[in-house]
Amino acid sequence: MRQASPMGRGSTKPLGPGWESGAMVRTVAVIGGGISGLSAAWELSSHDADVSVTVLEGSDRLGGKLRLEDVGGHRIDVGAESVLARRPEALTLFEQLGVAGLVTHPGPAGAAIVSRGRRWPMPRGTLMGVPSDPESVRGLLTDEEVERLAHEVVAGPVPGDVSVGDLVDSRLGAAVTDRLVEPLLAGVYAGHAREISAEQAVPALAAAAHEGRPLLEVARSAAEAAASGPLAGRPVFATLDGGLGTLPEVLERELLAAGVRIRKGSMARGLRRDGEGWVVSTGPTTEVVDERFDAVVVAVPAAPASRLLRDVAPAAAAALAGVEYASMAIVTLALEGPSPAVLDGSGFLVPPTEALTIKASTFSSVKWPWLAAAHPDRTFLRASVGRHREESTLQRSDDELVTVALDDLRTVLGPGMPGPVATHVQRWGGGLPQYAVGHRARLAPTRALPPALALCGAAYDGVGIPACIASGRAAARAVLDGD
Known part of the structure; x- marks a missing residue:
């Protein structure tokens, strides 16, 4: 490993009374x-x-x-696996x-959202699930739901804080909250969109609400900035080779x-x-x-x-x-050999409207090329279980959680999903604060x-x-x- 860079170690800041350079330790x-x-x-x-x-x-x-554990003879992430690369703090x-x-980034495979029993490609150009183009979610939403979304209802400025879900419900319809916003927010907070603060979770939407501007307009501006702004073309997420x-x-x-x-x-x-x-x-x-x-x-x-x-x-x-905090568990599965054809993307998100227990699955060896290259004899994927105030979901043994995850994966992916050669369950009790x-x-x-x-x-x-x-x-x- 290279020596730590000296960056940042020569910039002394004023230390306040009693903290002058040369004073006692x-x-x-x-x-x-x-x-x-x-x-x-x-x-x-x-x-x-x-x-x-x-x-x-x-x-x-x-x-x-942040945690590595042995799964099938290899140390891999069983907690947080990536950082947002469009913020500077982690990369710095x-x-x-x-x-x-x-530093390494995800491969090109896209994610999906499960809706009405099947997978739909994750729409591009959304702001925490709010589409920049209503047509991009047709199919995932019904024609009637797209029509409601396209005709946003702006009743005027919204004073104070409001939940993300309530804001989106009133402007764009409940289907956008249920099938787009919920799975994305659940992936971040393991919570519920109609309880999570817009000011904290999606400040751009909160600002639009306070100013009486359309949410669709904000989503379009964000999509345009992502496509042609200073960060255009740069990966959204990153991790480290090795996890x-x-x-x-x-x-x-x-x-x-x-x-x-x-x-x-x-x-x-x-x-x-x-x-x-x-x-x-x-x-x-x-x-x-x-x-x-x-x-x-x-x-x-x-x-x-x-x-x-x-x-x-x-x-x-x-x-x-x-x-309050939400508890969750990460169920990691190791499959024999390279990635099977059934893992045809980077993973999927599950809205709470679906009759599934898991709330997301990441096909880790597909999403992260470094992982596939480091362990060509194994394919790793994981599923997350647990939302805020749904602790009963986690009141199962580790073996039961593995069975639940496999059953849900086969429901979504079909019978071609092979059985694992090794499994690991990481429980994160009180893991995520609720805003x-x-x-x-x-x-x-x-x-x-x-x-x-x-x-x-x-x-x-x-x-x-x-x-x-x-x-x-x-x-x-x-x-x-x-x-």
Whole structure:
């Protein structure tokens, strides 16, 4: 592996009172070793300042939802498998870590949406399912539904936040929500379109609603920008050769080389103010250890963050306590030999209107050429199960989830779908925060914290990997700047 690039390590930022260059070493604790916490630690270690960083991770591994596991003798992703390449944060981090040469993109095969029992090609030029051209979804939607879509009803500006589904229902008809928007949003949030905040999930649609502009107009503008704007022709998604789950391993190695202390199995149980600093309590309840730090970045999900903040930032703690999460599972299947003909695309999405349990399937070895090249003797695909408040779907054994996934795959693909030679089930309990209507306003107290304390993670401003990287780095800068 190449040495980490020095990019970003020579740009000292003003550190606020007591943080001047040459002052005593300042200590910062990062609570949580997921991608947000690791990104915060990387940002903290990237400054020419006397900062000592300690990452406290409660489990025995780093990376959060980035994870590699052995499936049929090969280590592959069983969590997040790609990043949005049209945001800069992940690609910038890859560059700084010296792994930009490992960046790779999906192959040309397209995805599909299941509608009325069959697969339809994923329409091009949509904005989170809202079509730029109504004709592009004819067939997937009925003629009557396309007619309703084409005659958007704009009743005037919409004040405040509203759910994505309710907005699309009122403007374009319920069929657009059910068969286009729902499967796309479910893929991101494992939630329900009629409960997810438009302001948070699709701000361009929310802005159109506030201004009384047509959603179709916004979708057309987005499609035109994608076709001829600065990002035209560039891939939408990216990953690393070897899997996105290698990113935490690279970060851990580089952070250790930079002098960052990483302590796994160190569950943070308490946080309290101590003069101008903080005391973090870690360890089992019978052997709690108190440590003092000058600043703290809290990079854990909303519920544990709420518990830590209960005494030091009660308003923020109360706001975080109300954030709900969706649980899900990823069922990975390994087939013998190269990809069979039945896997004739990159995968498919499933609207909740269909009588299927899985909500999506990715034909990983078709979607990612690097994976097929690395393991020509195996074909990998996966199915995701679970939506917000549908935990009963997951109350099955691993073997039962594999059977359900196979049954649904054969329903969609036909009997030509072969049986697997190896399987793996990865459960992500409370894996994805739900951005309910009013989420941004409700979490306003989390942006008004005591000095030298910052929050980051998927609960705030985006659930994707680039958004989490941005969140972690922003939190690090906030405590460095003394905000």
